[in-house]
Amino acid sequence: xxxxxxxxxxxxxxxxxxxxxxxxxxxxxxxxxxxxxxxxxxxxxxxxxxxxxxxxxxxxxxxxxxxxxxxxxxxxxxxxxxxxxxxxxxxxxxxxxxxxxxxxxxxxxxxxxx
Amino acid sequence: xxxxxxxxxxxxxxxxxxxxxxxxxxxxxxxxxxxxxxxxxxxxxxxxxxxxxxxxxxxxxxxxxxxxxxxxxxxxxxxxxxxxxxxxxxxxxxxxxxxxxxxxxxxxxxxxxxxxxxxxxxxxxxxxxxxxxxxxxxxxxxxxxxxxxxxxxxxxxxxxxxxxxxxxxxxxxxxxxxxxxxxxxxxxxxxxxxxxxxxxxxxxxxxxxxxxxxxxxxxxxxxxxxxxxxxxxxxxxxxxxxxxxxxxxxxxxxxxxxxxxxxxxxxxxxxxxxxxxxxxxxxxxxxxxxxxxxxxxxxxxxxxxxxxxxxxxxxxxxxxxxxxxxxxxxxxxxxxxxxxxxxxxxxxxxxxxxxxxxxxxxxxxxxxxxxxxxxxxxxxxxxxxxxxxxxxxxxxxxxxxxxxxxxxxxxxxxxxxxxxxxxxxxxxxxxxxxxxxxxxxxxxxxxxxxxxxxxxxxxxxxxxxxxxxxxxxxxxxxxxxxxxxxxxxxxxxxxxxxxxxxxxxxxxxxxxxxxxxxxxxxxxxxxxxxxxxxxxxxxxxxxxxxxxxxxxxxxxxxxxxxxxxxxxxxxxxxxxxxxxxxxxxxxxxxxxxxxxxxxxx
Numbered sequence: 001x002x003x004x005x006x007x008x009x010x011x012x013x014x015x016x017x018x019x020x021x022x023x024x025x026x027x028x029x030x031x032x033x034x035x036x037x038x039x040x041x042x043x044x045x046x047x048x049x050x051x052x053x054x055x056x057x058x059x060x061x062x063x064x065x066x067x068x069x070x071x072x073x074x075x076x077x078x079x080x081x082x083x084x085x086x087x088x089x090x091x092x093x094x095x096x097x098x099x100x101x102x103x104x105x106x107x108x109x110x111x112x113x114x
Numbered sequence: 115x116x117x118x119x120x121x122x123x124x125x126x127x128x129x130x131x132x133x134x135x136x137x138x139x140x141x142x143x144x145x146x147x148x149x150x151x152x153x154x155x156x157x158x159x160x161x162x163x164x165x166x167x168x169x170x171x172x173x174x175x176x177x178x179x180x181x182x183x184x185x186x187x188x189x190x191x192x193x194x195x196x197x198x199x200x201x202x203x204x205x206x207x208x209x210x211x212x213x214x215x216x217x218x219x220x221x222x223x224x225x226x227x228x229x230x231x232x233x234x235x236x237x238x239x240x241x242x243x244x245x246x247x248x249x250x251x252x253x254x255x256x257x258x259x260x261x262x263x264x265x266x267x268x269x270x271x272x273x274x275x276x277x278x279x280x281x282x283x284x285x286x287x288x289x290x291x292x293x294x295x296x297x298x299x300x301x302x303x304x305x306x307x308x309x310x311x312x313x314x315x316x317x318x319x320x321x322x323x324x325x326x327x328x329x330x331x332x333x334x335x336x337x338x339x340x341x342x343x344x345x346x347x348x349x350x351x352x353x354x355x356x357x358x359x360x361x362x363x364x365x366x367x368x369x370x371x372x373x374x375x376x377x378x379x380x381x382x383x384x385x386x387x388x389x390x391x392x393x394x395x396x397x398x399x400x401x402x403x404x405x406x407x408x409x410x411x412x413x414x415x416x417x418x419x420x421x422x423x424x425x426x427x428x429x430x431x432x433x434x435x436x437x438x439x440x441x442x443x444x445x446x447x448x449x450x451x452x453x454x455x456x457x458x459x460x461x462x463x464x465x466x467x468x469x470x471x472x473x474x475x476x477x478x479x480x481x482x483x484x485x486x487x488x489x490x491x492x493x494x495x496x497x498x499x500x501x502x503x504x505x506x507x508x509x510x511x512x513x514x515x516x517x518x519x520x521x522x523x524x525x526x527x528x529x530x531x532x533x534x535x536x537x538x539x540x541x542x543x544x545x546x547x548x549x550x551x552x553x554x555x556x557x558x559x560x561x562x563x564x565x566x567x568x569x570x571x572x573x574x575x576x577x578x579x580x581x582x583x584x585x586x587x588x589x590x591x592x593x594x595x596x597x598x599x600x601x602x603x604x605x606x607x608x609x610x611x612x613x614x615x616x617x618x619x620x621x622x623x624x625x626x627x628x629x630x631x632x633x634x635x636x637x638x639x640x641x642x643x644x645x646x647x648x649x650x651x652x653x654x655x656x657x658x659x660x661x662x663x664x665x666x667x668x669x670x671x672x673x674x675x676x677x678x679x680x681x682x683x684x685x686x687x688x689x690x691x692x693x694x695x696x697x698x699x700x701x702x703x704x705x706x707x708x709x710x711x712x713x714x715x
Contacts, residue, residue: 026167026181037184040160041191048195056162067166070159 002049004085007034008042012051012082015074022071043072051078121536134176141178142168143278143355148182148189156196252384255375256412261309264371265300271363272296272328279356291339295356298331299364324364332357376410385414388462388492391448391480393421401466401494402442416460417445421480451483462490526691527657530629534622541616548613552579561617566634569657574626576634578614612705618660630694630701631659632682656686663693666700 002008014031015023023031029039046052053075057068074082145168149161164185171177253259276292303309306327336353378384388405392398402415445454455461463484465477477493484491538545549560563575621627627634635658664681685693 024167024170025163026170035184036181037186037188040185041188041195044192044195066169067162069166069170070163 002045002051005042007032007038008046009086009089010034011039011042011046012074013086015072016079016082016086019079020073022073024069024071028072046078047072051075051081121539137176138178139355140278141182144182145185147278148186151189152193153196160192248383251378255371255378256384256386264367265304265309267367267371268303268364269296269300271367272299272331272360275359275363276356279359280352291335294338295331295335295360298335299328299360302327302331302334320368321365325361328357328360328364332360375412379412380409382409382414385409385412386462387416387458387460388413388464389417389419389445389454389458389460390415390442391421391463391465392418392444393448397466398464401464405464413462413464415442415464417442417454417458419451419454419463420444420447448480448483451489452487455487455489461488462492464492464494467493467495522691526694527625527628530622530627530657531625533629534619537616538619538623545613545616548579564636566636566658568626568634572626574621574624576621577617579617615660622660626657628657628659629661630697631662632656632685633662633664633678634658661697661701663697666697666704 010032011028011034014028017031025039025043026036028043029036032039043052043054047054051074052072054070054072056070059068061068142165145164146161149157149164152160168178168181171181254263273292273296276295280292306323308323308327332353375384390398390401390405398418402418405411405413405415445458451463463480465480467477481491483489552560558580560580561577562580563577565573566576568574618627619629622629662682663685664678667681669677669681
């Protein structure tokens, strides 16, 4: 099970917003509102855990006039688990278990798994 | 003037576009380089992924640079995710050493520069440690270590440049050509003598030398690569990039060193130890005072040499004399110069010349002795009037914070010429119209010219529009009824002086004048001024200006020359680009005020 930070969850929810549509890294980062570059370690971790799969775009570079992009898609397991995790996080947040850091009163960045 | 503005805006637009293109190129290189930090098995995949996404970015350099910075900032996290226990990423030796050197240098700089000027204690180190740090700083910035520091900096910069330039080129060979290029630059520069401790070159020569040296190194290394490498050689594009970046890096390194030296001097951390001659004929105490008040000069008086045979107490030079600003001790008489030099190891002696008539004779034995003991003798003049440019073949220096041959001044001159070109282009229709009007008005040349004294009393011509008719022959003048002298149209124009000022910009363009500078004098007058000085001008090494501090203070050509000289000397002692700008604004305001008054009249 990969470590699920808020950033990871926001990337996953970007996938679930348009289910079945493959996306490339920069696009995902933008959709999740992350600074560029941050998304690649997250994707690598999720891919290693088997939640995501990635493959190169199937186009002829010369015809398209651009390089082939690497597209990521949720695996079957990944989609199920992601939905579960997001639902449980939202449930806990709305139940008042706000994951805030009490000392500084800021939202805690990492959401622990049950 | 509007034309000049439009031209300037267009030029600035091109410059910005060029810069943005450069940024995009640099971003591409950085992204490719970042992939090399990953494990070998993943490098290709991520390079491909990033380059494909780089292409989706909007044009212009800003977005791509942001992307590159973002990728680099998280590449370590990505490496951690990708690295398994048994697979360590193969560290790039050159990349690693550059990072390491940069990190160490930053630490050392932080340690040595983390100072606060409070009273006499500048550095937060315990006693002994502090002295050692200061000695190290002195060695690296002022002493024999200058060349070594410069060499290390050059090496690191060229390494970095080559890494960025070749970073993304696939199929790099097993020989590390980044390191080879850096070594080549180092060797060529050392052979040229760039790193010798007494290399004193002017900024222009230095730039030209660096360009030549780096070009040689790049050509040699590219040749080596073509000969030795069995895999695909780097593209010419990569070599061009490496050349550009290496030059920029070396320039940045030099600027960094100069900046550090100036900062350290201003904080009195380092300085060149000098001896000062005192005595009835040489008021050395004033030199000590002046050197203390301008630490940027980097000259620290550590000892006095008595000229006359009065009583004195013998002391030794204390290394802390450099830092603590103690009263310099008297070390001996000028007859004991040999012993003093042997004891202290100081190699420079400063002699102050009083205002004339100063005793040449008193100086002669000092010159002889300092030559005997291989001592560098510097003759200075503190009254803002160096009497003669040379005495006994030694240049008389004015200890002013601005050296007329310094880089900032060459920047000023370049700026002068650029501005003059813009203004001349903008006003060319006006000038051509005026020239045609003068030509049509009667016989004779369009311009009248007068000799003026320029920099180092080099004579140049100042042109004006001819205002009077010049009779070609005596017959012509006799033919004029009643000997009436009629003016040309230039005389009738309300602002003929403005036209003449515009003509002076030609002198600026040709390098004889500056836009702002000391007043321009006629040649005979300049000679008279330097020979009978009270106060004498120090403007000898300066280009005269179209306008200046004297003119904006209402001291014009009709005022006594001494008033002008006083203002000019003040200008030279306090020169900065900011002062120039201030004078320009004042001059513009004056011109506008005068013209409104004229129109009102």
